Amino acid sequence: MLDKRKFFINGQWVNPAKPNDFKVINPANEKPIAVISMGAEADINNAVSVAKKIFLSYSQTSTEERLVLLERLLEIYKRRYVEMVDIITLELGAPTTMSAEAQADTGIGHLQGFIDGLRQLTTREKLSNGDVLCREPIGVCGLITPWNWPINQIALKVLPALATGCTCVLKPSEQTPLCAMLYAEMIEEAGFPAGCFNLVNGDGINVGSVLSAHKDVDMISFTGSTAAGITISKSAANTVKRVTLELGGKSPYIIFDDADLEASITNCIQSCFYNSGQSCDAPTRMLVQQSVYDEALRIAQSVASQVVVGNPQDEGDHLGPLVSGIQFDRVQMMIEKGINEGATLLTGGKGRPTGFEVGYFTKPTLFADVTSTMSVFREEIFGPVLTISVFDDEAQAIEMANDTDFGLAAYVDSNDVMRAERVAARIRAGMVHINGGPHRYGSPFGGYKHSGIGREGGVLGLEDFLEIKTLHYPD
Incomplete structure (x- = not known):
């Protein structure tokens, strides 16, 4: 059984504030394949503090600098592709052919889509009235992802955050945490600055709720059930942060x-x-x-x-x-x-x-x-x-x-x-x-009514992680 009880915070694999083991189960045979730690408020506070601090410098990096990092991540992901396929099959139970052709492939397709979108993105433009519109990274982003398409949703949240100059804290599903931890290794290897990406495992009640309510988190992006999305929205309301939701469907x-x-x-x-x-x-x-x-x-x-x-x-x-x-x-x-x-x-x-x-x-x-x-x-x-x-x-x-x-x-x-x-x-x-x-890939993904708020993927997916600032000059 794999020992995966550490979190990725500030560019290092660190122990949880308090031990709380959780077994990851192979759904095909109901046997444990790994043990992870379930985080707590102290772990989220640590990760958010780091993300807030590094945002001051990472937000000032150029589009060109971030494109270099994303291109490097793409090379690493392709090289470690088989590892990702094997892990998704093991912890999700997706047949290996489907894992290779679809599940793991989303990590390449969305990354290329965001690279293309970032090259098209206009961060400064002059309006017809003479004012200047600027698009700037929103800040520290809390990212909560589900188990059903684990890398797909991680890519649709982590990549636009990092691409636009935001920093982030990811809480993946405790059912499929291993592919998220492999993704963290890839981000580390790609050379992203320590602290711009952080990962804390845990459940929604003890970790997700803390992340969504945290005063220093500027945005929450959540994918999961509609009921959980409503709870997330209520939790985030007290700090008036941006909330994007990708929820259920019928x-x-x-x-x-x-x-x-x-x-x-x-x-x-x-x-x-x-x-x-x-x-x-x-x-x-x-x-x-x-x-x-x-x-x-x-x-x-x-x-x-x-x-x-x-x-x-x-x-x-x-x-x-x-x-x-x-x-x-x-x-x-x-x-x-x-x-x-x-x-x-x-x-x-x-x-x-x-x-x-x-x-x-x-x-x-x-x-x-x-x-x-x-x-x-x-x-x-x-x-x-x-x-x-x-x-x-x-x-x-x-x-x-x-x-x-x-x-x-x-x-x-x-x-x-x-x-x-x-x-x-x-x-x-x-x-x-x-x-x-x-x-x-590159087209917006999202829905109406109880299916969510916002869009993921491509240029529109990047814009969700940006704030609008208007510069007013004298006539």
């Missing part, structure tokens, strides 16, 4: 009767089940037009029955386990709710797949004939569970798509691109995928 996938049914349904199911359903922007609600509904159910059942669950250490496109026992129990509870509320179970159901008595493996599950009053239609499940509902016309499709507290992503498939764009314009979501269009 994204609709609208399939009109002129779409390529086979392609659309396959894409929806694969996208929903990807990462074992543990993605906030996953299309978890398939909405199908009435005239092709029966055929869609036949295709969906056929496609879903071919999805397999397997050992994450094996290569292939199979699904791995859920991240933890807590997550497994929640998904099982939601599947039971769907059955009890009268949804038609097409595939999957409760319990583990055959042959998986150990590990947090879950049956890929399809529910049909789902109505808007059912829990599985309304609540974020965060597992390989897809609901299928029917709509009559375009207006009802839009109404059903928007019938949610969330607004992160949406998907619209139609052979009539004008209709697809017309529908997209009326959906209250931050991102709309038309006819299978993918999300690309």
Whole structure:
């Protein structure tokens, strides 16, 4: 078992203020793989104090100096890529092929996106009235990241902070802390000034809450559940700091009767089940037009029955386990709710797949004939569970798509691109995928309503970490 009980503060690996061991579990076999320390208020105070002090000098570095550091980090990340893949597979349970092609790849894609964005960023411009607008780093940033796409979210927060001249304290998820600690090693090796990046492990109650309420933290960037995001916002309010949130989702996938049914349904199911359903922007609600509904159910059942669950250490496109026992129990509870509320179970159901008595493996599950009053239609499940509902016309499709507290992503498939764009314009979501269009590095990621505040990635992701100052000169 790996000993990872130190924190990275002021460019050094240091012991916690008070010992508090926590075991990191491999979700595929439920065995401990490492022991970390859970931080406390004293550890956050130490890290924030360091970040505040170094901000005075790091904020004055030039864009060119920071670009050199980012380019060096990119080289190091590529060289240590396999290490990152292996760690993500071990602690998250993502199959090794998916870890290599997607999970770890986000560390390269977002870094290149921010490098490109930083080169485009205008930090000083003259307004039409003669005044000068300046963009300056906001200060010390508290960064709280989740377990489901660990490096993706770390990159989307740490990189824009460092790129814009901010300093930061990162609290990664205690479920997947090892990849964050490897990332800290890379930042250290790249030569970033000691103290501009700091890492303290811990949970939300004892560490995240202290970070969000800290008087010397100028900004909080949080990714996680909507409930936790509300708590973070309330905690941050007393010190009037900037808060950006990337929260939950219950994204609709609208399939009109002129779409390529086979392609659309396959894409929806694969996208929903990807990462074992543990993605906030996953299309978890398939909405199908009435005239092709029966055929869609036949295709969906056929496609879903071919999805397999397997050992994450094996290569292939199979699904791995859920991240933890807590997550497994929640998904099982939601599947039971769907059955009890009268949804038609097409595939999957409760319990583990055959042959998986150990590990947090879950049956890929399809529910049909789902109505808007059912829990599985309304609540974020965060597992390989897809609901299928029917709509009559375009207006009802839009109404059903928007019938949610969330607004992160949406998907619209139609052979009539004008209709697809017309529908997209009326959906209250931050991102709309038309006819299978993918999300690309450098594009903004974020949502409406309870799905969050702010955008991550590219130039817009950098701007969230900048303050605006106006210089007024005499006429």
